[in-house]
Amino acid sequence: MKTLKQSWAEPYKIKMVELLKMTTQSHRRKAMSEAGFNTFLLKSEDVYIDLLTDSGTSAMSDHQWAGMMMGDEAYAGSRNFYHLEEVVKNIYGYKYLVPTHQGRGAENILSKILIKKGDIIPGNMYFTTTRLHQELAGGKFEDIIIDEAHDPENEFPFKGNVDLEKLEKLIKKYGAKRIPYVSMATSVNMAGGQPISLKNLKDLRALTKKHGIRVIHDMTRVAENAHFIQQREKGYEHKSIREIVKEINSYTDGATMSAKKDALVNIGGFLALNDWDVFEEARNMVVVYEGLHTYGGLAGRDMEAMAIGILESVNDNHIHARVGQVIYLGEKMIEYGVPIVKPIGGHGIFLDAKKFLPHIPQDQFPAQTLAAEVYLDSGVRTMERGVVSAGRKANGENYYPKLELVRFTIPRRVYTQAHMDVIAESVANVYGRRNKIKGMKMVYEPKYLRFFQARFEKLK
Ligand code: F0G
Numbered sequence: 231m232k233t234l235k236q237s238w239a240e241p242y243k244i245k246m247v248e249l250l251k252m253t254t255q256s257h258r259r260k261a262m263s264e265a266g267f268n269t270f271l272l273k274s275e276d277v278y279i280d281l282l283t284d285s286g287t288s289a290m291s292d293h294q295w296a297g298m299m300m301g302d303e304a305y306a307g308s309r310n311f312y313h314l315e316e317v318v319k320n321i322y323g324y325k326y327l328v329p330t331h332q333g334r335g336a337e338n339i340l341s342k343i344l345i346k347k348g349d350i351i352p353g354n355m356y357f358t359t360t361r362l363h364q365e366l367a368g369g370k371f372e373d374i375i376i377d378e379a380h381d382p383e384n385e386f387p388f389k390g391n392v393d394l395e396k397l398e399k400l401i402k403k404y405g406a407k408r409i410p411y412v413s414m415a416t417s418v419n420m421a422g423g424q425p426i427s428l429k430n431l432k433d434l435r436a437l438t439k440k441h442g443i444r445v446i447h448d449m450t451r452v453a454e455n456a457h458f459i460q461q462r463e464k465g466y467e468h469k470s471i472r473e474i475v476k477e478i479n480s481y482t483d484g485a486t487m488s489a490k491k492d493a494l495v496n497i498g499g500f501l502a503l504n505d506w507d508v509f510e511e512a513r514n515m516v517v518v519y520e521g522l523h524t525y526g527g528l529a530g531r532d533m534e535a536m537a538i539g540i541l542e543s544v545n546d547n548h549i550h551a552r553v554g555q556v557i558y559l560g561e562k563m564i565e566y567g568v569p570i571v572k573p574i575g576g577h578g579i580f581l582d583a584k585k586f587l588p589h590i591p592q593d594q595f596p597a598q599t600l601a602a603e604v605y606l607d608s609g610v611r612t613m614e615r616g617v618v619s620a621g622r623k624a625n626g627e628n629y630y631p632k633l634e635l636v637r638f639t640i641p642r643r644v645y646t647q648a649h650m651d652v653i654a655e656s657v658a659n660v661y662g663r664r665n666k667i668k669g670m671k672m673v674y675e676p677k678y679l680r681f682f683q684a685r686f687e688k689l690k
Contacts, residue, residue, distance in 0.1 A: 238554035241547040242643065245292060250278055253609045266685025267602045267670055269611050278609030279649050281638045284577045286332075286490035286497060288642035291542060294494065294535045301531025310533040311524040314500075317537040321472065321544055322449070323479045324502035326509035330520050331527030333450060333488025334359040336501035338519060340446065340486055341367035343511050344410040352400050353413030354392050355379060355420050358619060358679055360413060360448060360486075365624065371413070372400055379421040380632040382571040382582040387462045389424035389573075390417065390455070392434050401441055411444035416478060417451035417458075420615060422635065423556075423575025425458035428466065428477060435481040444505075447482040453492045454576030457549045472544040484508065491577070494539035494642060498532050556640050558647065562654035568661050571635065578639035581657070583616060587667055592617050592630055594669025598686060600636045600660070603667055608656035613637045618672075619681040 253261070253276060265271035269282060280287065290298075302309040315327045330336040337360050345351065347368030353360075354375040361371045374396040378386040392414065401409065412434065418424045438445055456474035459466050466474060479485065484503040489495050501516075503509040513523040520527040528536075542548060553576050560574035569585035583590075583597035590596040597616035604610050616634035623629060638653065660667075674685035 238551050240551050240643070241545070242291070251275060252278060255606070258606050258609055262602055262606055266674065267598065267688065268681075268684055268686060269601050269605060269613055270682050271685070272605070272611060276609070277605075277611040279645060279653060280611045281578065281640060281653070282611045282613050284491055284639040284641050285488065286495070287644065288490075288494045288496075289644050290494060290496070290535060290539070291643075293542070294538045297534035297538045298531040300534055301529055303530045305525075306522055307524050308530040308533065310530040310537065314533045314537040317540050318500065318502055321475065321540050322452075322485070322502060323476045324485060324504055326503045326506070326513075328501040328503070328509070328512045328516050328523060329526030329528055329533060330499045330501060330516065332490060332497060332499040333448075333486055334363065334499075335520050335527060336486040336488075336499050337363040339512050339515050340484070340501055341369070342515060343508060344444070344446075345369040346410070348408065350400060350404045350409050351411065351413050352397055352409065354390055354415055354426060355418050357415065357419055357448065358621070358681070360415075362679060364413070369410075372396075374400065374412075375418065375421065379418065379424060382422070382569070382580070382585070382633060382635070385572050387425075387458070387573060388427040388430060389421055390415070390426035391430040392426070394430075394433055394437055397434070397437065401443075406441035406443055409441075409443050411446045411483070412438055413448065414445050414482065415448035415450070416455035417576045419451070419577075420619075420631075420633070421575075422571035422580040422633075423451070423454065423577045424573075425455040425462075425576070427463050428459055428474070428481075429463070431478060431481045444483040445481065447479065447485040448487075449479065449485040449502075450488040450491045451577055452478060453543045453549055454553060456544075457553050458576065460546075470544075471546050471549050475544055489536045489539065492540075492543045493536055494543055495532065495536045498528050498536045500526070552640075552642055555645075555647070555650065559638065559640065559650040559654060562650065563657055566654060566658035566661065568657050571633075578637050580615065580633075581612075581636040581638070583634045583636055586636075586661065587664055587669075589665070590667070590669040592634055593628075594671070594689060595686065596669065597634045597636045599667060599670050602670075602686075603660050604636070604656060607660050608652065610638075610653050610656055613639070614681060618684060621680055 261276040341363040345367035489498040569582040571580040620629035
């Protein structure tokens with residue numbers, strides 16, 4: 231079995247650099263206060279190391295940039311669309327492709343096609359945009375992830391697994407007819423980038439097949455999930471990432487993809503399907519919301535970069551170094567005694583804000599507060615994944631998620647090991663003065679996906 235204890239190094243060298251702005255404490259204080267203590271509202275120029283997201287922030291390779299020059303910008307039937315279609319078929323194994331401008335474009339179309347008012351959509355933990363599209367289409371999301379996923383300290387190796395008993399209960403309660411599909415994600419983002427095992431997925435497939443329920447895969451970070459299967463699941467240690475990715479997809483009926491993550495592009499996504507009827511409807515609907523079915527809101531060059539990015543994303547050395555860097559940062563934080571979600575996930579480190587700031591109650595936004603404090607300390611930008619992200623239920627009440635986290639998301643191929651050291655040191659600094667940190671109140675709240683634009687004030 232391969233082990234992450236072996237040293238890893240980046241399977242690339244740096245050809246071009248982007249200079250960063252170093253900021254002073256007083257500059258950061260002013261910037262944070264103008265941003266309403268929401269890291270989403272900071273100007274990127276005021277940020278030193280940007281760990282807000284791994285979405286659209288990766289570095290493209292020279293091959294991808296060369297591909298950008300090969301864009302066929304025809305309105306219809308661009309050569310790059312056919313290349314992308316071929317790559318999606320070969321690498322991911324889905325039959326039909328509908329490109330979209332990014333992941334949520336695919337979620338919108340899929341939800342509108344498959345969900346009717348009153349439907350139930352079970353899934354292995356919610357994701358913000360995914361659940362919102364399910365709700366806007368008239369459905370209700372039900373969490374069926376295993377309980378271990380809600381416990382930051384539980385070291386179960388596959389915390390992305392579905393609890394099949396929870397699913398069976400839902401089927402019994404509502405009937406299979408009201409469940410259009412199970413919304414299954416690989417590398418469960420809100421749980422801390424936790425993988426689902428192939429065994430669990432096979433069992434999920436068997437159960438859903440019995441009831442005629444589809445499995446729709448959020449495959450945004452499928453290659454990272456495949457890495458953990460290779461490392462941890464018996465029988466897969468000698469399989470390549472490419473083989474594992476294909477096998478994962480083979481137990482599902484279709485997928486939504488934000489190519490801004492795994493697939494190493496700055497913009498793009500798609501809906502991939504095996505079912506001709508659903509594809510036909512999606513191909514029609516994409517014209518309304520995104521653009522013609524051979525570009526879906528993307529330029530030809532974007533589709534070319536995506537096709538090449540997908541091929542690079544399933545390279546074993548790439549994934550080993552990518553996840554290796556995340557684990558390096560997580561282990562540093564553990565050395566400093568900082569409470570993080572364990573096991574360390576694939577795309578970032580998630581600080582446990584409830585444990586970090588136990589004196590701040592959840593309705594004073596401990597994770598939002600902690601993200602602001604880390605920025606003030608060092609100019610490192612992170613993001614809240616707790617009560618603010620969880621939003622409100624249809625009846626207006628807040629969701630109070632068990633997990634109250636701050637996400638340090640690592641862009642792919644962008645930062646170095648020395649950056650990881652600086653980040654960990656800054657968190658250790660904030661941890662050292664945690665007892666003096668006070669919570670916040672929300673002073674502006676938008677209706678949808680409030681975490682993006684909400685504003686806060688520090689409590690005195
Ligand atoms: N699904 C997952 C698991 C995601 O992480 C995201 C985006 C989406 C769907 C939506 O895709 O942004 O291309 O429309 N996650 C980003 C993040 C925003 O920072 O985690 P999108």
